[in-house]
Amino acid sequence: MTKLLFLAFAVLIGTAGSFTVVSAQNAPIVMKLGTATLNDAQHEWMKRYAAMVNKDSKGRIDVQVYPASQLGSIPREIEETQFGAIQGWIGPPEFLLGVDPRYQVLGTPGLFTSWDQANRVLEDPQFSKAFLALGADKGLKGICLWLAGNNSLLTRKEVGSLEQMKDLKIRILAGASQETQMKLFGAVGVPMPLDQVLPGLQQGAIDGTLTNLMVASPLKYYAAAPYALQIGQPYIGDITVINKAWYDKLSPDLQKIVTEDAAKVGRDIFPFSKAFLETQTKAWVAGGGKIVELSKADQTALHARLASVGEDVYKGKPSLLAMYRQLKATIARYP
Numbered sequence: 001m002t003k004l005l006f007l008a009f010a011v012l013i014g015t016a017g018s019f020t021v022v023s024a025q026n027a028p029i030v031m032k033l034g035t036a037t038l039n040d041a042q043h044e045w046m047k048r049y050a051a052m053v054n055k056d057s058k059g060r061i062d063v064q065v066y067p068a069s070q071l072g073s074i075p076r077e078i079e080e081t082q083f084g085a086i087q088g089w090i091g092p093p094e095f096l097l098g099v100d101p102r103y104q105v106l107g108t109p110g111l112f113t114s115w116d117q118a119n120r121v122l123e124d125p126q127f128s129k130a131f132l133a134l135g136a137d138k139g140l141k142g143i144c145l146w147l148a149g150n151n152s153l154l155t156r157k158e159v160g161s162l163e164q165m166k167d168l169k170i171r172i173l174a175g176a177s178q179e180t181q182m183k184l185f186g187a188v189g190v191p192m193p194l195d196q197v198l199p200g201l202q203q204g205a206i207d208g209t210l211t212n213l214m215v216a217s218p219l220k221y222y223a224a225a226p227y228a229l230q231i232g233q234p235y236i237g238d239i240t241v242i243n244k245a246w247y248d249k250l251s252p253d254l255q256k257i258v259t260e261d262a263a264k265v266g267r268d269i270f271p272f273s274k275a276f277l278e279t280q281t282k283a284w285v286a287g288g289g290k291i292v293e294l295s296k297a298d299q300t301a302l303h304a305r306l307a308s309v310g311e312d313v314y315k316g317k318p319s320l321l322a323m324y325r326q327l328k329a330t331i332a333r334y335p
Contacts, residue, residue: 028062034071094173104175109234110306155208217280222289
């Protein structure tokens with residue numbers, strides 16, 4: 001009797017062990033994605049992508065979305081993606097400057113003249129392929145590049161002309177081109193992660209920030225820097241990069257889902273972004289913010305000053321200059 005009980009117990013343990021193995025084998029592959037913003041186009045991209053991949057992979061990949069710097073500041077999330085602590089990061093390419101300096105060329109002021117032109121350039125297969133490949137030797141794989149919009153200059157005190165920008169400390173994205181843009185107007189560019197911008201404005205550490213209203217309005221920047229000067233430059237893109245080693249371990253069918261779904265969402269997000277800007281411009285005003293327009297004379301002066309920024313900043317840097325000229329050649333195909 002004792003022997004029979006022992007054998008039954010052994011069978012039960014063995015069966016339970018097999019269930020454990022099967023369960024582990026069938027567990028979904030986790031894909032954690034982080035971004036710094038909330039309730040904007042970046043967040044919307046992540047939500048759409050998660051729904052699409054979870055559906056197309058039939059639950060084999062579990063895409064988890066973490067907006068509002070829940071996984072750390074922007075530099076931390078990029079580092080976590082490189083080393084595999086999380087699987088992906090979404091944000092402006094300029095923040096990847098430390099990974100590869102060529103990422104900054106997309107944020108060069110004076111490149112684009114309209115949303116539609118910028119969108120066509122970023123969707124160009126040849127340029128997109130080259131740009132998304134930049135971080136491959138640093139552990140990153142780019143899977144989507146899309147247009148986030150163009151910039152406004154948000155300030156604590158009202159600035160209505162280029163002359164009034166003189167001596168202001170303005171938060172910019174990292175990179176020599178935006179720093180040069182500020183110098184051309186007599187201002188000082190201060191690179192700063194997004195999670196430090198609002199405290200910096202509130203405490204007076206910076207006088208303003210170069211960003212777009214799609215980001216600024218949901219974060220209620222109008223409470224600290226209510227004046228939005230519509231300078232329009234530079235246009236700003238968004239990129240999704242994922243951990244290359246994680247991607248390389250996926251089966252070919254899952255790799256296809258991860259990349260093709262990213263491209264689909266990138267194409268589909270453009271109409272949302274344009275409509276969202278209109279909504280957030282209204283929300284900015286409703287929250288107490290003010291829209292400030294440049295005079296026609298200042299608009300002309302703005303474009304004249306910015307015309308040579310790219311060539312001036314990137315000369316003497318062969319890889320940067322080559323990427324910039326590839327971008328310029330692509331723009332020439334989409335006037």
